[in-house]
Amino acid sequence: MTGEPALRDGxxxxxxxxRSGKSGFAERLVAGSGLDPVYVATAQIFDEEMRERIVHHRxxxxxxxxxxEEHDALESVLLREAxxxxxxxxxxxxxxxxxxxxxxxxxxxxSFALLDALGACAGPVVLVANEVGLGIVPDxxxxxxxxxxxxxxxxxxxxxxxxxxxLAAGLPLTLKG
Amino acid sequence: MTGEPALRDGxxxxxxxxRSGKSGFAERLVAGSGLDPVYVATAQIFDEEMRERIVHHRxxxxxxxxxxEEHDALESVLLREAxxxxxxxxxxxxxxxxxxxxxxxxxxxxSFALLDALGACAGPVVLVANEVGLGIVPDxxxxxxxxxxxxxxxxxxxxxxxxxxxLAAGLPLTLKG
Amino acid sequence: MTGEPALRDGxxxxxxxxRSGKSGFAERLVAGSGLDPVYVATAQIFDEEMRERIVHHRxxxxxxxxxxEEHDALESVLLREAxxxxxxxxxxxxxxxxxxxxxxxxxxxxSFALLDALGACAGPVVLVANEVGLGIVPDxxxxxxxxxxxxxxxxxxxxxxxxxxxLAAGLPLTLKG
Numbered sequence: 232m233t234g235e236p237a238l239r240d241g242x243x244x245x246x247x248x249x250r251s252g253k254s255g256f257a258e259r260l261v262a263g264s265g266l267d268p269v270y271v272a273t274a275q276i277f278d279e280e281m282r283e284r285i286v287h288h289r290x291x292x293x294x295x296x297x298x299x300e301e302h303d304a305l306e307s308v309l310l311r312e313a314x315x316x317x318x319x320x321x322x323x324x325x326x327x328x329x330x331x332x333x334x335x336x337x338x339x340x341x342s343f344a345l346l347d348a349l350g351a352c353a354g355p356v357v358l359v360a361n362e363v364g365l366g367i368v369p370d371x372x373x374x375x376x377x378x379x380x381x382x383x384x385x386x387x388x389x390x391x392x393x394x395x396x397x398l399a400a401g402l403p404l405t406l407k408g
Numbered sequence: 409m410t411g412e413p414a415l416r417d418g419x420x421x422x423x424x425x426x427r428s429g430k431s432g433f434a435e436r437l438v439a440g441s442g443l444d445p446v447y448v449a450t451a452q453i454f455d456e457e458m459r460e461r462i463v464h465h466r467x468x469x470x471x472x473x474x475x476x477e478e479h480d481a482l483e484s485v486l487l488r489e490a491x492x493x494x495x496x497x498x499x500x501x502x503x504x505x506x507x508x509x510x511x512x513x514x515x516x517x518x519s520f521a522l523l524d525a526l527g528a529c530a531g532p533v534v535l536v537a538n539e540v541g542l543g544i545v546p547d548x549x550x551x552x553x554x555x556x557x558x559x560x561x562x563x564x565x566x567x568x569x570x571x572x573x574x575l576a577a578g579l580p581l582t583l584k585g
Numbered sequence: 586m587t588g589e590p591a592l593r594d595g596x597x598x599x600x601x602x603x604r605s606g607k608s609g610f611a612e613r614l615v616a617g618s619g620l621d622p623v624y625v626a627t628a629q630i631f632d633e634e635m636r637e638r639i640v641h642h643r644x645x646x647x648x649x650x651x652x653x654e655e656h657d658a659l660e661s662v663l664l665r666e667a668x669x670x671x672x673x674x675x676x677x678x679x680x681x682x683x684x685x686x687x688x689x690x691x692x693x694x695x696s697f698a699l700l701d702a703l704g705a706c707a708g709p710v711v712l713v714a715n716e717v718g719l720g721i722v723p724d725x726x727x728x729x730x731x732x733x734x735x736x737x738x739x740x741x742x743x744x745x746x747x748x749x750x751x752l753a754a755g756l757p758l759t760l761k762g
Contacts, residue, residue, distance in 0.1 A: 246577055246719030250736020365427030366543020366720020367551050374721050382427020390575035397576050399751050400600055400743035402760040406579040543720020544728050558606020566754035574753050583756040584678030
C-alpha cells in the first residue's frame with residue numbers, strides 16, 4: 232500500500248465506522264513498523280456471529296503476531312506489552328467500553344487510568360476505536376449512554392494521542408499528527 | 409488549545425456527531441474571539457436526562473456567557489443578538505429542527521427565514537449542528553423525515569456559511585473557509 | 586459552484602450519509618464534464634415514499650440526462666454505457682447491495698464482477714454510495730449483515746477508484762485522487 236502513513240512514535244488513534252477498514256489499516260501500520268507486533272483483543276465472545284468475526288480477523292493477520300486477549304485490565308496489559316522493540320495494537324477501545332459497562336465498572340476512573348497507562352508506555356501503541364455518534368439518536372437509554380461513554384473516551388484519547396487517523400471506505404484521513 | 413482555528417467573521421457551521429466535541433469546540437471559538445459571548449440554547453427540556461445534559465454543558469461554560477433560551481423564534485434572536493461587539497453561539501440547529509417538527513411548523517419556510525436572518529447579522533454567528541445521516545436507515549418514518557430535514561438544513565447552512573468545521577473525537581476538520 | 590472538483594477519468598466514488606448532498610454533487614461532476622450524461626438508477630420502487638424521493642431527484646436533473654433503470658445487472662449496464670463520449674452516474678451502489686441481499690444473490694461474486702466491469706469501462710464512471718457504519722450497532726442481524734456488505738463493497742470500490750470524495754453537508758472532502 233504505497234503512500235499509506237507509517238507508524239509513528241507514541242500513541243496513534245484509528246477512528247472509523249463499522250467496516251471502514253480501520254482494523255486492517257491499524258494492522259498494516261503495526262506490521263510495517265519492523266517492531267514485534269502484539270495484538271491486544273478486547274472482545275468477549277458471546278455468540279457464534281462474534282466468534283466468526285474474530286476468526287475471520289485473525290486469519291487475515293500473519294503468524295508473526297502475538298495475541299493477548301484482555302477484555303478488562305487493558306491498563307496493565309499496555310504497561311507490560313508496550314515496551315522497546317514491540318508495537319501494540321489494541322482492537323478495540325469501543326468493545327472495552329462495552330465490557331466496562333456490562334461489568335458496571337467506573338468508566339470515568341478507568342478512562343483516566345488508561346490515559347495514565349498510555350502516558351507511561353515505552354513503545355508505540357495503536358488504538359482502534361469506533362465512531363458511533365453519527366446516526367440517529369438511539370431509542371434506548373443504554374445505547375445513548377454507550378454512545379456518550381465511547382465518544383467521550385474517543386475525545387480524551389484523541390486529545391492525548393500523537394496521531395489520529397479517521398478511516399472511511401478503507402482510506403485514512405489524518406486529523407492530527 | 410494551540411493550533412485550533414480562530415473565530416472568523418460571518419457564519420461558521422460546526423458539524424459533528426454525538427459526543428464529537430462540537431459544542432466545546434464552538435464554545436472555544438466564541439470565547440477566544442474577545443467579543444461578548446451569547447449562548448443561544450434551543451433545547452426544550454422534556455425529561456431529567458436532558459436537564460442533566462444541559463446543566464452539565466452550562467457548568468463547563470464560564471460566567472461571562474449570556475444565556476438566551478429560544479426553542480422556536482431563532483430568526484429574531486439572531487437579528488437581535490448578532491450585533492457588533494457580540495459573538496453568538498447557537499446550540500444547536502438540530503434541536504431547533506426537532507422543535508419545528510414537534511410544533512408542525514413549515515420547516516422549509518422557516519429554514520429560508522433563518523438563512524435570511526443569517527444574511528442580515530452584523531456580528532459573527534457560530535451554529536452547532538448534528539450530522540445524523542451516517543448510520544443505518546431508521547425503521548420509522550418520523551426518524552427518516554427528521555434525518556431529511558436536518559440534513560437538508562445542514563446543506564443549506566453549509567452553502568451559506570463562510571466557514572464549516574467537521575468534528576470527530578474533538579478534532580476539527582475544516583471543510584470550507 | 587466555483588471551486589468544486591471536476592470529473593476525472595476512470596472511476597470516482599462519492600461517499601456520504603443520507604442527505605449529505607452526495608447525489609447532487611455527483612450529478613454536477615457528470616453534468617459539468619461536457620460528456621453525454623447517463624443516469625443509472627438502481628432503486629426498486631416498493632412504496633410511495635420511495636417513489637416520491639425518486640421523482641424529486643429526477644426533477645432536479647436536466648433533460649439532457651438519459652435514464653437507465655437497472656436494479657440487478659449493473660455490471661453489463663456499465664460495460665454497455667461507459668463508452669467514449671459518455672459519462673455514467675450510478676445512484677446508488679448501496680441500493681444495489683440491498684437488491685442483491687433481497688434476491689439472495691452471491692454478493693461477493695457480484696462485487697468481484699462489478700470490479701471487473703469497472704476495470705473494463707472505456708468512459709468515466711461516478712458511483713454514489715452510502716456510508717452507513719457510523720451509528721450504533723443495529724439491533725437486528727439483517728441490518729448488521731447489510732452494513733458489512735455495504736461497507737466491504739465501499740472499501741473495495743475505494744481501493745479500485747481513481748478518485749474518492751466524502752460528502753458532508755454538501756461539501757466534498759477528497760480522500761483519494
